[in-house]
Amino acid sequence: MTLPTFAKSCLYLALSASAFLGTVNADVHYKIDLRSPEHHGATVEVQFPQTKSNTLKVNLPMWRTGKYQMLPLADGIRKFSATDSQGKSLKWQRLGSGEWQVELEKPTSVTVSYQLYANDLGLRVRDINATHAFLDASGVFMYSPSSQAEPLSVSLQVPTGWKSYSGMEKGSTNQEQVHVFKADNYHVLVDSPIETGINTAYDFNADGREYQAVFWGEGNYDSQKIVADLTKISAQAKRIWSGFPFERYVYMIHATSGEKGATEHLNSTVIQLPRFNFREREDYLRFISTASHEFIHTWNVKAYRPQGLVPYDYQAENLTSLLWIAEGSTSYFQNQFLLSAGIMTAKEFLQDLAKRIDANLKTPGKAMQSVAEASLGQWTSTGGDYAMNHSVNIYSEGYFASLSLDFTLLEDSGLKHSYRDVHRALYADFKLPKAYGVNDVKGILTSLTGKDYQAWWQQNVDSPMSLDFDRLLNKAGLKLQYGKKAKTTVDAGMSLTGVHGDLTLGHVSKDGPAWQAGLTAGDEIVAINGLKVTSEGFNKRLEDFNAGDTMTLSVFKQQQLQQVTLTLAEQAKGDAMLVGVAKPSAAQKAFYKAWLGMDWPFDDKGKLLDSDNSNE
Template sequence: MSSMVVADVDYTINLLNPEHHLANVEVSFPQTKSAALVVNLPVWRTGKYQVLPLADSVRLFTAKDADGRTLPWTRTASGEWTVALEKPTSVTVSYQLYANKLGQRVNHIDASHAFLDASGTFVYSPEFKHEPIKVTLAVPSDWNSYSGMDKGEHKHSFTASNYDILVDSPIETGISQHREFTADDKQYELVVWGEGNYDIDKMVEDLTKLSGQAEVIWDDYPFDRYVYMVHATSGARGATEHLNSTIIQRPRFSYRDAKDYLGFIKTASHEFIHTWNVKAYRPEGLVPYDYQHEGITELLWISEGSTSYFQSQLLLRAGVMTAEEFFEDLAKRIEQSGKTPGREIQSVASASANQWVSTGGDYAANHSTNIYSEGFLTSLALDFSLLDETDLAHSYRDVHRELYKSHRIPAGFTVADVKNILHKVSGTSYDNWWQEHVNTPVTLDFDRLLKQAGLVVGYGDDAKSEPYVGITLANDSLVLSRVLRNAPAWNAGIVLGDEIVAINGLKVTAAGFEARIKDFKAGDTINVTLFSNDKLKEVSLTLGEQKSGKQTISSVEKPSRAQKAFLKAWIGIDWPFEKDGKLIAK
């Protein structure tokens, strides 16, 4: 642990009456000779590339000088207050904070705990952004406090060398379960708030295995201590990476079932990888963080998609995920890509630059590319290309090892930097590959791609052809929440928000819709009656064809030694299939 710094900016947050999500925050800034002190609250938080109304939680804002006299201030931007000063003085800012943004992982206060992400909790002044910081919490007597920051003078205080560290080191304080463990000579903590069906000992066991796998990609660690924070709660799910910690939120009863638990541990792996990829090195457009403005970059697909790509590989190598689970996950991603027409419209570079205004939903599926899912598949294609070009001597892991080695914060990396690393690793120019796979919308040939590793994409033996409409129903109703571009419904003129009433003149229900469609066969034409913008209309629809069941990944019929070697160089395990092509049971 580093030595404690002397704080020049002091934060105090009073959480002694937390029942109504309220806290009182006081910030003491050093003396300034400026005519005004600008005070900001970020308009976005790290890990979520979207402008948010974070300052809406601030009320009763006041400012006082060194003698305790009230200073005048004006609101000069959505996340900015400007305090007028007549003479040089220190300034103390106070405000009430309403903290009820649990699902956004910004802040949350109740009778049992407080989760505090500085971006939605603690204001800063650009003038003192780089000064040392101390945070002191006043909390109920039975609470405990945890953070990736260094410990302060007592168990409810922390120190940081600047605001960038504070904003990337959330605090979890309250009634929780806590465990400590080590992996590869690094110290780890697991803090779990909330009751649920989780097994904290199994979580520690698997997080220990995961945390020891970093050497597969990187040569060393950007931290000495790392904190896994988990919220087992209701109505909130997701996760956010931080400097040497993460916050993971899962429904409280989503840990016992094997598939649910796998979802948790994959999320933990994703956030752990982010400690390098994003927190230790990230694209130039996000260096340094500008908390009051967006940071645009065409490389977010590397930050997010590549992190998703590596997350299951680390778990597979650690023995936490089976080969069967690994290939199920990959097959699901490939299948989902095939059902997302937006991949034909937008490149991953464009999606990265567009992330700040991406809203998801029907439009995104039809016209946009997701930096996570398509970034994953672009990373897969790049990995296979490097393995092929270097006769298995190098892989995409080497690219990230070099990014960590040569482009660490405070530097940022550019497209040219990544291309130079690709050339260095492979001995080949990747300009054309980049134009075809990154700058251009692409639909990958997975049969050709996976054949290099002795794999084939298909369906189970029980799969059969079924009629296909290309719509998604909303919330157990017959209102359409999605109509896929160029699918039968789209081509028939059915649009988002339409409500289906009948098929061939007979009433249909949401519960019986799929069964009703299966009464027909692909190529049949049906008449669909629906309400469109509250007006009744009827359209003629010709049913398409799709395979039933889910896609699978299996072995080619007679894998060669070269294919088996490719697979091992790719994911680090021996050939996992029996002679009959079935996965070896473990």
Template sequence: MKPSTLALVVCCAFISNAAIADVEYHIDLTEPEHHLAQVSVTFPSTSKNSLVINLPVWRTGRYEVLPVADGVRLFEATDRKGNSLDWQRTASGEWQINLPKPTEVTINYQVYANQLGDRLRHIDRSHAFLDASGIFMYSPEFRDENVTVNMSVPKRWQSYSGMKRGNKKHSFIAENYDVLVDSPIETGISQHFTFEADNRDYEVVFWGEGNYDTQQIVTDLEKISYQAKAIWDGYPFERYVYMIHATSGARGATEHLNSTVIQLPRFNFRERKDYLRFISTASHEFIHTWNVKAYRPQGLVPYDYQAENMSELLWVAEGSTSYFQNQLLLRAGVISAKEFFEDLSKRINNNLHKPGREIQSIKEASLGQWSSTRGDYSLNHSVNIYAEGYMTSLALDFSLLDETRLAHSYRDVHNKLYQDFKVPRGYSVQDIKDILFELSGKDYQPWWQANVTSALSIDFEALLAKAGLTIGYSNPSATKVDAGLTVSTAGDHLTVTHVVRNGVAWQAGVNAGDIIVAVNGLRVSASDWLKRLADFKPGNTIKVSLFNNDKLVTREITLAEQPKGELKILPLSQVSNQQKSFLKAWIGIDWPFDNNGHYLKAKQ
């Protein structure tokens, strides 16, 4: 053989080996009734003396370390010839395999998958939902290699994912592990629909029986799809998959690279308030395809699957997404102006009744998200990257609209982030400030210090007045008593769940966890607590008998006063054309009220 021919053969052999050096996954789901699956992963040959294998300790979209590896058993490793390899467990989500010589490595393990509500992994007789972070192990050495996933599934099952399909019926391929981990698979008995919008293909997959209307959902999702251009110039995907689960109680949603999973109890779709919750969630997850998946803060790029990913800008990732979700629905005509403002008024009311807004900044909340908790302490001393992130986005949007005389809005900030900071580039606080300066000509450092680094305090009346609106009550003179606490009426006990910091119950010494048994010496039950309170007037002092750490004590609460009706957003009595223009620049619709302050009927 000539030297040139030998070189060509060696070169071709090298190319051939490189071409097939994929990470190959196989999952056996043929016996799903006990929530178990068998997983096999083959990694290309390595010359190192050990191979580190990981299973993520958290999943994208949920900023919380989870006991993911607790569902793994029967781990084993073999070389190319099937010989066993020694291994050690070196961390909660890490295995180290010893390699006496260069070889391919195949690992096999069992996975228990019954975490539907975590949107991590779930297998039963009717389907399997597979988020790779809870199913498929990876090696950091081969994280960037091509990925193939083959599945063995029961007959009649159909499989869907945001990934490209492989050369087998239940097979998918991805460019690397990061695409795999952000492209969950739904396989099982389901309903499947498709539509096209703005030259993009969409799929909608329904699993589980429920009282949902598939046609309404598909129609509304199509309407939403056309509204992305209100914020961004361009799309980060060619195809998008909605996975909708009608469950026996699990609820929530998670965004992914070009897909989402949305869960709602099976009979929580039909009532308008329930449907609004669902379709708002769908809009939220769709927005995440840009905000978080296409661009995200430094600290989240690249993802570190084995540790916390810290960022002081999680409020932009989550709170701003919440802020935009109903705006897209409003622009699409999926919700009315009345429904939009009802949602905003509830958010404002919740903010005004959260003492934690005076304590914690949204920056601190972002940095603390990985260790955040719920409950009494959280209410009184914390804010939320979703709820207060929404309010920070609202304040920033109004500031930018005002400073630029309606030429630019917060939407333009997100379009710039999308254009200039696509993953794998991450954006910083300074990058956002630079964008704000570019759009407005104003230094936003003082604003940032006052509203992001410090606890946010919004004068909602002054803020909304820019758009011709105010807050108030339909019957301002109607009031009711306020005991400064909330209770759980579940079960036989009347248990205090929250005590408002510096409120009347707080000052009286009532604590969360106390069990109330009597008011003014007469027994009170969970079912008649509110009726008993209604017998008193603001300023009255009541003696509340309760168990505190199993000890019977009495606390005297002097009842306060609060408005009886719900907070509402109302039009000002006198509204200028400039204020009407502000509202349209803000949410994209014409002035929605008649001369009497009533909502105009939506155009059909």
């Protein structure tokens, strides 16, 4: 008896969230010919099983997992064709941006073929060139809803010397340059990218699991150090979760010509950084923190995720008000993993938190939009000046919603429970194909503390969040300051685009001095008080004024020269930093340890105890 389609999808979703369960007998066969990769092209062939319907719908996803925005992925498809089991051409028509319909005269298996153009490395969807191919199925391999839950195989024909890696199970082949992977269904394939090409791979083990680190591209990275640190990160999962949703995990690392970013997947991640941005400590911490973020996603998003994202609908927006938990909470935990692993020092951890707090305080949009609304609006978020003034980011604002919730839980439970326990419960109780909702999260919070979190949720999630950082930080014996001695400087409430030699405004802070003067993004400054100004000298000219002073700016607005009077405000000067309060109480030290799992790192004067972590 055949399972209903939805039930079958749920069954395979459950399998996709756990270890692969042995060999599969593929019903859908994918073949991709990568033997002429120089011009970013490949030929793809998909063999679909026989269907009794008189039509076969075929889709290419309109977004990829991990990036909650619609993408023009079908634009990379050309020369679509379809044939029956005898090789006879079948009629077809295009129904939508990511949908084709093949007409069938009788029940038959169908082979679909098309040419693929792949030059989207920055989107981490598809990239083919003379040295490698990165293949995320969402932008490469079509599927049919009628066989989406069926077992499948992927065969790659590759140039001599190429090696292929994926979180999927490897299949057997008698041909040296044909590499095969297998998956239980399309949901696994679409979340298990393939890296093939000229690369270097390292195998390692951590906490009873097998790992690989695959490097593509030359750069100033130290692969041995990276592998050692990835091993430490991979051993941190037990800080939160009991058990693993995988048996083997692959870190794919791209040293690029400029592209950067990362994406989490079911059993792997891809991390991109410009090839010479690995060596400096700040750059390296950014890279290894990203690796931690993506590894945490293997549980938070890939093993459990909110309603609206289960099951994935690859052809439409998947809306949820809880993306802040999916992304912001992951950001919140990433550096905690580095701290506990000994990769990041206490000073570095607190410096990062201080920078985040400073950025939050300077984000006008936090008074305009709630983190729940930002989660629902992520699919249409475009960034830019409007976003900064009227919106919040699910990553950064979700980070602080997580911080606030963590501190509230610690306080309400007498330090017995933290936000880690919430995610431990989500993994235990809402593994795929289940999905959690708002009331489920509130229920977990109440079960941990015996208290009602409706008011907290309304104030911090459903309404624009306004945190009292002084009060919050004091619980853990911390305080925010700018440099060793408090200083101030002038604030014009605007910034330039960042293009060398350009005096065009890139951002004007809502209700700030420039905003009050009527300036807006895109205006071009040419003079201050009648004297020409350059982009290099702009900030130095501002230092000649005091808070409260007025200045006359000569500005091109829509190519018309105007004179604008601006009154300068005051802002804190120096780098934001977190320091320990003088003479912290035992309760503050205990709170700090319950929060991070680390002993209080300061002496009684607020100086970090480790000489390598000094505030100087």
